[in-house]
Amino acid sequence: MAELTRNPIDPGSVIEKAVVADCGAVAAFFGVVRDENDGECVDEMEYHGFEEMALDELNAIENDMKSKWAVREVVLTHRLGRLKVREVSVAIVVSSPHRKEALEACAWAIERVKARVPIWKKEFYQGRERWVEGNPASLE
Amino acid sequence: MRVTALYFAMMREKTGLDREEFELSEGATVREAFLKLNEIRNLGGAGSLEILRFAVNRTFSPLDAILSDGDELAIVPPISGG
Numbered sequence: 001m002a003e004l005t006r007n008p009i010d011p012g013s014v015i016e017k018a019v020v021a022d023c024g025a026v027a028a029f030f031g032v033v034r035d036e037n038d039g040e041c042v043d044e045m046e047y048h049g050f051e052e053m054a055l056d057e058l059n060a061i062e063n064d065m066k067s068k069w070a071v072r073e074v075v076l077t078h079r080l081g082r083l084k085v086r087e088v089s090v091a092i093v094v095s096s097p098h099r100k101e102a103l104e105a106c107a108w109a110i111e112r113v114k115a116r117v118p119i120w121k122k123e124f125y126q127g128r129e130r131w132v133e134g135n136p137a138s139l140e
Numbered sequence: 141m142r143v144t145a146l147y148f149a150m151m152r153e154k155t156g157l158d159r160e161e162f163e164l165s166e167g168a169t170v171r172e173a174f175l176k177l178n179e180i181r182n183l184g185g186a187g188s189l190e191i192l193r194f195a196v197n198r199t200f201s202p203l204d205a206i207l208s209d210g211d212e213l214a215i216v217p218p219i220s221g222g
Contacts, residue, residue: 031222050148050214053198078221090222110222119221120149131150134218
């Protein structure tokens with residue numbers, strides 16, 4: 001399940017979506033807005049996206065995870081809009097019968113999200129704002 | 141042919157637009173389209189080609205991809221999601 005949302009992401013609810021009775025492993029990653037970036041104290045972070053394409057890419061990441069690993073449920077959720085420090089910006093949860101696949105797929109997925117999903121973040125700090133420099137190294 | 145450029149994030153702020161249609165010669169590439177746009181909008185010049193990515197109809201495309209009439213060309217600055 002891949003989605004974009006403007007609502008707060010609740011980790012417990014997201015994990016619950018991926019838990020299935022015959023899978024003994026659930027691996028999760030949550031990206032959280034932190035209070036510092038490049039030496040500046042961050043007040044809030046605002047996420048903007050090319051939404052149609054971002055959803056296409058999230059769906060593609062889910063499909064790739066299921067073809068590369070024997071995983072069962074995949075939940076990929078990215079939030080858009082303005083977030084406060086400590087709020088969840090992205091959630092990736094994967095279940096599989098055994099832990100190796102879930103852990104590997106989850107780790108792969110966040111790197112893939114950061115490389116391919118067209119979302120940009122702007123930070124707000126001390127009355128100023130700036131776009132966070134994306135990493136050109138994400139170019140394939 | 142007519143192609144629509146899509147602007148996001150800092151590009152949207154820089155141009156003041158989220159999209160615009162423009163004319164291109166038949167068979168033009170993504171690179172040629174960007175350089176043509178750069179003549180009318182300050183998009184950072186040819187040097188920006190090293191850090192920008194482009195998506196044609198929502199699919200990442202190389203600079204030498206050929207555009208067709210009606211295509212949407214998204215100019216994708218280095219992404220920072222996740």
